[in-house]
Amino acid sequence: MTSTVDTPADAARPTPPSGLVTVARAPGWVRYALLAVGLLTALWLPNGLYPAVAVDILCWALFAVAVDLLLGFTGLMSFGHAAFWGTSAYVTGLVAIHLGLPFPVAVLAGALTAAALAVPIGYLAVKRTGIYFAMVTLAFAQLVYYVANEWRSVTRGENGLQGVPRELFGLDLRDDYYFYYAILPIVLLGLAAAWRIVHSPFGRVLVGIRDNPARARALGYPVHRYKLTAFVLSGFIAGLGGGLFAVGHRFVSLDVLHWTTSGKAVIVVVLGGIGTLWGGVLGAAIVVRLEDWLSFSGFEAIGLVTGGIFVLVVLLFRRGIWGSVAALVTRWWAARRR
Numbered sequence: 001m002t003s004t005v006d007t008p009a010d011a012a013r014p015t016p017p018s019g020l021v022t023v024a025r026a027p028g029w030v031r032y033a034l035l036a037v038g039l040l041t042a043l044w045l046p047n048g049l050y051p052a053v054a055v056d057i058l059c060w061a062l063f064a065v066a067v068d069l070l071l072g073f074t075g076l077m078s079f080g081h082a083a084f085w086g087t088s089a090y091v092t093g094l095v096a097i098h099l100g101l102p103f104p105v106a107v108l109a110g111a112l113t114a115a116a117l118a119v120p121i122g123y124l125a126v127k128r129t130g131i132y133f134a135m136v137t138l139a140f141a142q143l144v145y146y147v148a149n150e151w152r153s154v155t156r157g158e159n160g161l162q163g164v165p166r167e168l169f170g171l172d173l174r175d176d177y178y179f180y181y182a183i184l185p186i187v188l189l190g191l192a193a194a195w196r197i198v199h200s201p202f203g204r205v206l207v208g209i210r211d212n213p214a215r216a217r218a219l220g221y222p223v224h225r226y227k228l229t230a231f232v233l234s235g236f237i238a239g240l241g242g243g244l245f246a247v248g249h250r251f252v253s254l255d256v257l258h259w260t261t262s263g264k265a266v267i268v269v270v271l272g273g274i275g276t277l278w279g280g281v282l283g284a285a286i287v288v289r290l291e292d293w294l295s296f297s298g299f300e301a302i303g304l305v306t307g308g309i310f311v312l313v314v315l316l317f318r319r320g321i322w323g324s325v326a327a328l329v330t331r332w333w334a335a336r337r338r
Contacts, residue, residue: 043184056292057288058183058241061285064268064283065280066238066265067238068277073203076230077130078231080137082259086148088238088246090252091110101167102168115233118236160253194277205221268284272322282321
């Protein structure tokens with residue numbers, strides 16, 4: 001059995017332009033230059049923006065990449081990923097408050113709990129497709145929201161968890177500027193893991209399942225098992241972002257489990273570009289920065305502006321911002337090689 005579901009006939013078909021394809025086919029120096037620009041931007045970010053906003057961008061970037069792993073590479077639209085983001089936030093807060101462990105350990109505990117929660121939810125959800133899959137994930141997310149709201153002895157209900165510590169071997173991380181650089185390696189590891197997943201033989205199988213699940217099944221691939229694995233991995237990465245978000249804000253509220261949180265993550269992915277992976281990072285930066293600017297300007301109908309931008313992007317940039325730019329670069333590169 002081969003490690004991909006492509007056939008010679010498929011190889012002859014033109015590949016739809018995407019950020020991953022463009023970068024993969026670019027010369028080596030271009031790929032290294034893009035990587036260097038990305039790392040330099042990440043290092044500069046808290047100097048150009050309010051550090052708390054920069055921290056939020058990192059957290060939401062992880063969340064968006066987790067959602068894109070399902071939506072863009074597995075073809076599964078999840079409206080319930082707030083369950084994993086929020087569950088990890090609560091577990092991280094509880095571990096940090098009651099056990100006093102370093103925040104990376106607390107975040108890892110939260111992410112592992114999110115992954116464990118993704119197993120039963122994913123097992124039931126991946127047997128459905130399309131809108132039915134989305135509704136099943138939304139239903140489970142609302143169930144988790146209800147449990148968190150009612151289990152007041154643990155979650156403190158509407159009051160939330162307050163005073164989540166940023167303990168790291170005695171270092172003073174109360175300043176968001178220093179906390180940003182403390183979590184940056186964790187975020188980069190999460191993004192690198194997502195990149196490795198989609199570039200592995202496993203990721204190629206996921207794309208094949210997304211494009212033609214019947215053919216993948218005929219080739220002997222256990223489709224449901226692959227989908228479940230992708231679902232759990234996506235839940236783990238979303239959990240990393242949720243745990244860091246809890247420590248970054250030092251507060252966990254029921255909003256982290258609300259269905260609008262899942263919807264915002266989907267909007268971020270569509271805005272940046274579905275199936276581009278790094279489009280989620282760009283989309284997170286745009287949405288978080290825009291919301292921060294609007295809130296400080298005194299504008300209250302923030303959802304009206306972000307929703308309007310989302311509609312414009314869907315109508316004018318069908319591949320999202322990153323995907324549309326990548327498509328233009330692909331055409332320019334092809335014309336230059338003729």
